[in-house]
Amino acid sequence: MTQMPENVRTELERLMTDYCYAVDGLQDVQPLLDIFTDDAVADFSAIGLPLMNDKGAIKEFFDGVFESMTHHFHTISNFRPESYDGSVAVMTAYVIGMGHAADGNSVEVQVKYRFECVEQDGNWKCRHYTITPMMPLPGSLDTIHGEA
């Protein structure tokens, strides 16, 4: 494996941090969508949430989340490069994610994020995003973010 260049590593760390700010903004979904390529896949199936096969599906999911949640808090840490082949860069990180819904439910998860990224017009974007659980999932996750 080629080692990930320091500047790419930094860009990906900042992209993943921007994602957390975007998810926690809970107002405008556009800054969140800007993190991703147009053909991005977001796979939340390992935590019992949807597998989203394009940006439209990502938008639809987060429109629903932003509608129902009053508070979000996603701290990111433990950044580590997973692979780099000269054009595709993969970074993982740990996230503690918390949410509070308008209906009074709260949730906390401890998960790993995996961002597979490519450069487009000078900006790194995520084309494949996976969440995997690291601790047992609370029953309230599906209640809060799940689809009926």
Next chain:
Amino acid sequence: MTQMPENVRTELERLMTDYCYAVDGLQDVQPLLDIFTDDAVADFSAIGLPLMNDKGAIKEFFDGVFESMTHHFHTISNFRPESYDGSVAVMTAYVIGMGHAADGNSVEVQVKYRFECVEQDGNWKCRHYTITPMMPLPGSLDTIHGEA
């Protein structure tokens, strides 16, 4: 907006980390005061705590906190530059703050820190510090750090 230079960004990240160590030291308030300019304002009003208009008020508040608390733990993450105009640099970050008081009460908050900083004699210092809540606040915060 001018982009924040990398070295300024690094200095602010380290200043905010030093602040966490200083708050968690719970012995000597001086390392904490050294983080701030003499005319610094610390606004904790969004979490139901005082707005402190000068360093004397900051000292008084933390003298009380250090007196009453037996344990503190403030993890900082999600550093992100907010603005930079060539002399004033603003950085935000996420913090999980925990405390345990001598009277047995415990508290945990999930908040955002905003440090507005200037350089003085070669060191960056905070001249305006704001805490805003990201998750609903626990009732015990006022009990622990509040003023009668």
Next chain:
Amino acid sequence: MTQMPENVRTELERLMTDYCYAVDGLQDVQPLLDIFTDDAVADFSAIGLPLMNDKGAIKEFFDGVFESMTHHFHTISNFRPESYDGSVAVMTAYVIGMGHAADGNSVEVQVKYRFECVEQDGNWKCRHYTITPMMPLPGSLDTIHGEA
């Protein structure tokens, strides 16, 4: 005190992050052992766990932990150099550690890690590792990781 060079600082931050990934892997203890020198000491006595005087003792302890735990999650933050004398580099960091055991018990701790490191064949390794508690310890820690 000589200031810790930036490249050493970065290496130690990455070594401590690698340690968290290794502890959370819970499959193969070798990546965890690779973090340490052959004569490494790991002192967990401040959190009621063993003081391990060599790599054999470290292996034995983590063999037991990996056997009993089904989930681990260790987020690391607040990296700060403590000292550097040109050959020995000491870094501290904050960790929220969570675990879930096969018997159903769960545990969460808020601690400080201290890594005293030396360079060997071009790689920094830890020769003395200490964990100290920052918040009151849960009673379940000894139940989960303790020795009968």
